[in-house]
Amino acid sequence: MAQAWMPPMSADSEETKSHAALPPCSAAVGECLEASRAGHGLSFEQGLLLATADGADLKALVSFADTLRREAVGDAVTYVVNRNINFTNVCFVGCSFCGFGKGPGAADAYSLSVDDVVRKAREAWDTGATEVCIQGGLPRDLDGYFYRDILRAIKRAIPAMHVHAFSPMEISYGVDKTGMPLRDYLQMMKDEGLGSIPGTAAEILDDRVRRELSPNKLPVARWVEIITTAHELGIPSTSTMMYGHVEEPADCVRHIMLLRSIQKRTGGFTEFVPLGFIHENTRLFKHGGARPGARREEHLRVHALARVLLHGAIRNIQVSWVKLGFETSLACLNAGANDFSGTLMEENISKAAGATFGEYVSPEDFHRMIRSIARVPAERTTTYKIRHLYDGREEPAAQAQPQLNLLQNGTHVSYAEGAY
Numbered sequence: 001m002a003q004a005w006m007p008p009m010s011a012d013s014e015e016t017k018s019h020a021a022l023p024p025c026s027a028a029v030g031e032c033l034e035a036s037r038a039g040h041g042l043s044f045e046q047g048l049l050l051a052t053a054d055g056a057d058l059k060a061l062v063s064f065a066d067t068l069r070r071e072a073v074g075d076a077v078t079y080v081v082n083r084n085i086n087f088t089n090v091c092f093v094g095c096s097f098c099g100f101g102k103g104p105g106a107a108d109a110y111s112l113s114v115d116d117v118v119r120k121a122r123e124a125w126d127t128g129a130t131e132v133c134i135q136g137g138l139p140r141d142l143d144g145y146f147y148r149d150i151l152r153a154i155k156r157a158i159p160a161m162h163v164h165a166f167s168p169m170e171i172s173y174g175v176d177k178t179g180m181p182l183r184d185y186l187q188m189m190k191d192e193g194l195g196s197i198p199g200t201a202a203e204i205l206d207d208r209v210r211r212e213l214s215p216n217k218l219p220v221a222r223w224v225e226i227i228t229t230a231h232e233l234g235i236p237s238t239s240t241m242m243y244g245h246v247e248e249p250a251d252c253v254r255h256i257m258l259l260r261s262i263q264k265r266t267g268g269f270t271e272f273v274p275l276g277f278i279h280e281n282t283r284l285f286k287h288g289g290a291r292p293g294a295r296r297e298e299h300l301r302v303h304a305l306a307r308v309l310l311h312g313a314i315r316n317i318q319v320s321w322v323k324l325g326f327e328t329s330l331a332c333l334n335a336g337a338n339d340f341s342g343t344l345m346e347e348n349i350s351k352a353a354g355a356t357f358g359e360y361v362s363p364e365d366f367h368r369m370i371r372s373i374a375r376v377p378a379e380r381t382t383t384y385k386i387r388h389l390y391d392g393r394e395e396p397a398a399q400a401q402p403q404l405n406l407l408q409n410g411t412h413v414s415y416a417e418g419a420y
Contacts, residue, residue: 025060029053033064036308041260044253050305051249058301065304065336068311073338076378076389077370078316081363082131082164082342083124087112087150091137104139111139114146118153124345125158128363131342131382134165135198144177148192155193162195162382168226169201169218182226186233196382197230199239199269204247205255212246224262231268236383239269239314243302244277244294252302256309263313270383271316271339274302276323299328300335307336316384321361330373339380340366 025033032046042050053061088111090104103109112120121132134150143149147166154163166174166189175185186194203213205220218226227237239259243252256272263269277293294302306317318339319329329340345360367377367390377390 023056023059023063025053025057029057029060033060033308036064036068036311039312041312042309044250044257047253047257047305047309048250050308051253051301053301054297058297058304061308062300062304062335065307066334068307069317069336069338072311072315075375076386077333077338077340077366077373077375078378078380078384078386079340079363079366080131080342080380080382081129082133082382083120083129083345084342085112085117085120085132085134087117087134087136088139089137090139104141114149114153117150118157121154121158121161125161127345129161129343129345130387131162131164131195133198133342134163135167135170135200138170138173142173142177144174144179147174148189151189151192151194163193164196164198164382165194167198167200168223171197171226171230172218172222183229183233186226186230186235190233190235194235196270197227197235197237199227199237199273202240202255203242204251205241205258206247206251209247209251220258224258227268228262228266231262231266236268236270238271238273238318239263240273240275241302241306242275242277244298252305253309256306260310260313263310269314271318272306272310272314273318273320273341274299274306275320276302278323296328296331299324299332303332303337304335326369330369333370333375334373340370 028049032042032050035046036042050061088109090106090109090111117134124132132154147170151163151165154161171182171186171189174189175182178185180188201218202223203210203217205223207220210217210220227239230237239262241252241255241259259269259272276299303317303319310317316339317337318341319332319337321329321341322344324332333340343361343363343366363377363379370377378386379388379390380386
């Protein structure tokens with residue numbers, strides 16, 4: 001029987017108290033948590049041990065991750081007021097985990113014009129948004145400068161709006177379409193107003209797994225090249241990982257440790273966002289190639305593992321309420337996460353894959369949910385500057401729900417990239 005581990009109790013300090021509050025666990029897991037607490041980067045073997053934690057070990061991991069979260073970022077739970085704009089669902093890539101992409105002749109295929117995108121961005125700004133997240137499918141006939149034109153038009157219409165846009169897959173497609181060198185293309189996009197890029201199209205950063213998910217997706221080396229080049233040019237990005245499909249725990253550990261190594265080199269990741277696989281409407285699941293998403297324990301384990309493995313590297317761990325739902329999101333906010341994502345206003349990609357948790361959360365609803373777990377709501381910018389801390393001393397009057405031309409359920413449905 002494995003020896004139970006309890007944290008040392010040699011001094012009556014705050015550090016000792018937080019150690020003592022951890023539940024007992026196996027000696028091996030306890031040693032990993034102690035090493036993380038001391039600021040030592042964990043090895044792959046230690047990460048794998050935590051990635052397979054169960055029972056008392058999982059309980060200890062979750063509790064410890066929550067302690068690390070409190071020490072790293074405090075008790076505020078942040079969110080951003082934003083709108084997600086998926087400008088087309090026409091896509092030739094054919095990812096097996098995606099319920100979003102359509103052929104150009106499909107009855108439910110759609111494409112927004114630049115003017116449509118600007119109108120949606122204007123509506124978002126008028127209802128209090130500080131960010132638009134713009135992503136879409138990859139149509140074969142896309143003009144190489146369409147992404148640039150979107151940026152140019154939004155920044156001319158709404159100069160102060162932060163544009164968080166275009167995954168590494170889209171950046172690579174823009175490079176291919178224009179024939180520009182990657183660095184020159186990214187510099188052009190930055191000059192036209194690109195504020196940050198979503199670190200999506202990552203799925204699992206292992207080429208073996210990626211070939212199973214989507215043979216046409218970027219290889220790992222290209223994804224890393226695009227992300228690191230963006231960081232070098234002063235364009236920050238998020239980082240993501242999709243789990244709950246065909247991956248093994250070792251794949252997740254390697255993925256997170258690769259992100260950690262990139263962050264140590266560039267410092268350009270604003271947050272890490274675990275993305276639970278939404279399986280219902282995907283070819284990958286229907287053909288028997290994937291698990292039906294993650295269970296609650298796996299969601300908790302992944303978020304807690306991320307906090308521990310990324311400690312000292314990426315400060316912010318985000319929950320995706322679109323994928324997790326609110327109850328599980330709140331549980332993960334007590335398992336190492338500190339960010340509630342964004343209001344979104346509309347989110348087509350997850351919905352197309354079968355997510356049922358809605359398209360919009362008001363700031364007031366965020367405040368209510370955050371306070372229900374005894375935390376402090378805080379509105380942030382895309383790059384995690386605090387705009388308003390709602391600690392009870394200054395709470396604005398409740399605002400009306402935004403009057404937006406949202407897509408109706410069942411139309412223009414989209415995989416679940418969200419505003420990441």
